[in-house]
Amino acid sequence: MTEIIKPGNDEQVFTTTVDEFLAWGKENSLFYLLFATACCGIELMQTGGPRYDVDRLGMIPRATPRQADLMIIAGTITHKMASRVRTLWEQMTEPRWVVSMGSCANSGGPFSKYSYSVLNGVDKYIPVDVYIPGCPPRPEALIDGVMALRERVRKYRTVGIRDKDPHVVQGADCAFGSHPGKASSLELGASSPQGPKA
């Protein structure tokens, strides 16, 4: 839709839509939240390091969710941590994007089978845009995932119709429902040998 018009005198004028202009800006400045829980965090750090250098994609780490567009879930999320992840995600400004990095964040990974405390997939708490497999994924894989996300960001419409927007999640629409953590309920299997906590 972007057009180049030459009105003459060697001047060039770009005409485009507001949506495309904003998407172009967003795509090239995906500031990510410095959020690392486990092993993948080291690979995330090294992706930001001198060799892979994601700064060249306009990705700069931010320490606070208020300044971040993108949340890279780098590492295992446990049941204890999950509601904090949700809080961080809610503190980010819209539109916000989530990349689930590594098998643990995708599905629990090596811990999904025998662990009692690991959340089997962060998408039970927050909506995820891109899943990157690997334990941990290589920096190349992470960059590939970010490129896939950029495709998504490019198609995002800011002033278009918002009710079909997967990223504007309100109340009951979200994957989880209302905010967890208030009604704490730990349901055990049929045979609970111990009583409630002492």
Place this chain on the structure above:
Amino acid sequence: MTSAAPAGSELQAPSSKLDNAAIAERVIAAHPTVAARSSDNGQPYLLVPPAEIVRVATLLRDDAALRFDSLMDLTGWDLSKYPATPPSSDLVVAYFLHSLAHRHHLTVKVQVPREAAEVPTVSGVWAVANYFEREVWDLLGVRFAEHPNLKRIMTPDDWIGHPLRKDYAYPQSYNGVAHLREGQRFEPPPAPKPAAAAPPAAPPAPRPPPPASGGGAAAP
């Protein structure tokens, strides 16, 4: 800046290093209720009655010839599935001590019944025991009497059960979120190994024959 060392620990060890028999003799002389035992594969340890542990710990730390100044580890395990003779359902709390002054080691164990699992705290003797004991309480459910801050350390405060007990039931959900993914089949840990399978006969073969069902469920 650096201190060069000769190869091998034996050259390094001071002459005040005691072996396990000498340590046990010294402790039992002061506390006759303490018993010197060894594990199934011959690792020596001292079995201390729960009520005596603080007094024994203080002796171990303060006696000039023993001087166990560091508690290197404090952990525990559940004996209920262990093929011991005789079978037992007790919980074991094990203290692994090391002396930086004399460079010797000691393992001390306390055995408590699982229904009334309570051991006096040694956090007044070794400061680091505070953390170790919180972990043992959280994961194994051994209460440490008079502990300054006996709260769960790993799992959330409202967690139910003590995961490292052998009869622990995995949670179905936490905070309203199911533990498993949709369509994921739960594969329980290996089937319980019958504790009674250990035959009391055949003393030359210390290992029991592997139970028929033992570990079978672990195979995918």
Place this chain on the structure above:
Amino acid sequence: MSSDLAIESAGGERMRINMGPHHPATHGVLRLIVECDGEIVSSATPDHGYLHRSIEKIGECVEWPMFVPYTDRVDYVCAMNANLAYCVAVEKLLATDKTTAVQVPRRAEVIRVIVAELNRISSHLVAVGAMSMDLGAYTPFLHGIAQREGVNDIFEKLCGQRLTYNYITIGGVGFDLHTGAVEEIESFLAQFEKEMIRFNKLITTNTIFRDRCAGIAVISAAEAVAYGLVGPNLRGSGVDWDIRRDEPYGIYGELGVRVPVGQGYAGRTGKVGDCYDRFIVRLLEINESVRLIRAALKLLPPAAEKPADPVGGFQADVAKALRKPPKGEIRVRTEAPRGEMGYVIVSDGTKTPYRVRCRTGSFTACSIFNKLMKGIFLADIVTVIGSFDIVVPEIDR
């Protein structure tokens, strides 16, 4: 500063600040509940378990060799040392019965030391780099990461992974050294030593950095022992103790490990056992690791045809022994970059462990936090956390 800042009145002039579990300076998901009076911290209580992944329970569910990948995840910054600790422990357990004892090939023992020391270098690089980053100096961190890539390249050729290696196995190592590995390691070490001189010029001798670390959070030797500090944190307080030298495993006994200890390196304002001493001890350990790798490379026997060859092989045959290991228990200590990594293993004679207990350095390091942080400035908390080089999965497992 903190993204998860929750300030509430705690009575009087006190203020309670929630630092973490998401905070850039806590190296993961550690949470500190800090109470302060103005800028002065009156208490800082750590809250753990945000990364408790039940690795010890998993140890009871999987077979003996299947637990090795999980040890990678206990401490991913030095996965080789974590592998080594577990494998040495299982080998010691097997050695308590003559019928199951395995002889690790000599070549495998030397390779283990080489990779473990290489990983110690890369782990300490993250430690000193992250500490300087916490104090506001981003460039040294990038230098550390750049050198870490060099180690990762060697490991990637060796076993195909950059971070979680699963390389050291029970009875040896997973693969023999690849062609040209010795030359690669030697050339890496040569350029690495030059790079460390630049690194030290950049940050170690920097006055601002030194003054921020000097005299902060001083731990006496007796306190360090009582609170179970291990590794560089213990040696930073002047305690001369290293398991590689004093209770050697593998071939460390032949190498004559030299142990640096803290001496108040910061000069006039420094004290033995302050943050700067812990930082310097890590840098000195990097130099010692370089020396150990060079010494180990000289001991490397030529490769043999058979993998199980007792001298030139790389993997002993352990399949039979692991089906019926001896019943009983063992406790083994090894020296990882963050201090003692000890395993207590209980076996009931079957092909799965009965209980696997992993004692790690970061966990006990946290036990001294509350005592240490009383009376320091709020901004110095990140200095203290950085100087301890904690890795959160090691605390929580």
